[in-house]
Amino acid sequence: MPAPTNTLKAALKRGETQIGCWASLADPYATEVLSTADFDWILIDVEHSPNDLRTIMRQLQVLEGKRANAVVRLPMGEDWLIKQVLDIGAQSLLIPMVESADQARDLVRATRYPPNGIRGSGAAIARASMFNTHDNYIKTADAEICLIVQVESRAGLTVLDDILATEGIDGIFIGPSDLAVDMGYHGDTSQPEVRDAIKDALERISATGKAAGIISMNDKDAQEYAEWGANLLAVGADILMLATAARNAMALWRPRTDR
Numbered sequence: 644m645p646a647p648t649n650t651l652k653a654a655l656k657r658g659e660t661q662i663g664c665w666a667s668l669a670d671p672y673a674t675e676v677l678s679t680a681d682f683d684w685i686l687i688d689v690e691h692s693p694n695d696l697r698t699i700m701r702q703l704q705v706l707e708g709k710r711a712n713a714v715v716r717l718p719m720g721e722d723w724l725i726k727q728v729l730d731i732g733a734q735s736l737l738i739p740m741v742e743s744a745d746q747a748r749d750l751v752r753a754t755r756y757p758p759n760g761i762r763g764s765g766a767a768i769a770r771a772s773m774f775n776t777h778d779n780y781i782k783t784a785d786a787e788i789c790l791i792v793q794v795e796s797r798a799g800l801t802v803l804d805d806i807l808a809t810e811g812i813d814g815i816f817i818g819p820s821d822l823a824v825d826m827g828y829h830g831d832t833s834q835p836e837v838r839d840a841i842k843d844a845l846e847r848i849s850a851t852g853k854a855a856g857i858i859s860m861n862d863k864d865a866q867e868y869a870e871w872g873a874n875l876l877a878v879g880a881d882i883l884m885l886a887t888a889a890r891n892a893m894a895l896w897r898p899r900t901d902r
């Protein structure tokens with residue numbers, strides 16, 4: 644039996660827009676709640692949330708068979724961590740802070756078995772093959788990996804075309820917050836210079852047919868990003884959804900005075 648089909652990768656290859664959401668509560672129970680909202684993908688965030696291998700795995704388990712495909716974002720693109728996360732069953736990865744084609748090539752190799760990469764062969768005893776239920780996993784796994792890299796700095800944008808041309812990179816995800824910080828606008832992605840850079844990048848990425856990803860916490864920006872070519876679009880984060888709803892509920896009874 645081959646590796647499971649990566650339906651997110653297949654949909655992106657067909658050019659279908661995929662709407663997703665950040666799972667930052669680092670809890671399988673919360674991610675299971677999120678999965679009832681019919682997102683096409685859910686980002687298990689390990690960069691900015693207190694996830695570990697077991698919480699990642701539990702979230703992969705609760706998303707099994709759901710509409711939402713799991714995408715795991717690592718803190719950085721470390722070979723050993725990529726190996727561990729793929730072996731517990733992730734098939735779609737988002738790697739932040741990519742600034743060169745060499746870095747992109749190394750990331751591709753970390754997700755591939757030899758001779759095309761360096762991924763260690765242990766799938767027969769790993770959840771990735773469902774403990775060898777998928778007994779042909781190792782021969783078919785590479786093709787089902789969806790590797791999206793984040794470009795979120797001026798340095799990365801300078802070599803965007805080189806990263807895009809890297810074989811095995813399935814898409815580029817723009818990080819608006821980090822890009823704004825790198826451009827000197829901490830916490831302000833609304834600056835014209837930042838918006839122009841985002842628009843140019845999304846248009847260039849989508850022109851190649853690869854996935855053009857980005858996140859927005861408000862509908863107006865999200866819709867604009869989609870017009871600029873984004874088709875791997877995150878439209879919110881669980882933590883902010885919970886915090887906002889809770890604060891709004893209480894504000895009806897006790898107006899906030901601390902802001």
Ligand SMILES: O=C(O)C(=O)C[C@H](O)[C@@H](O)CO
Binds near residue numbers: 822
């Ligand atoms: O730079 C960005 O923006 C991102 O990469 C997304 C953030 O990390 C996300 O956690 C929401 O701000």
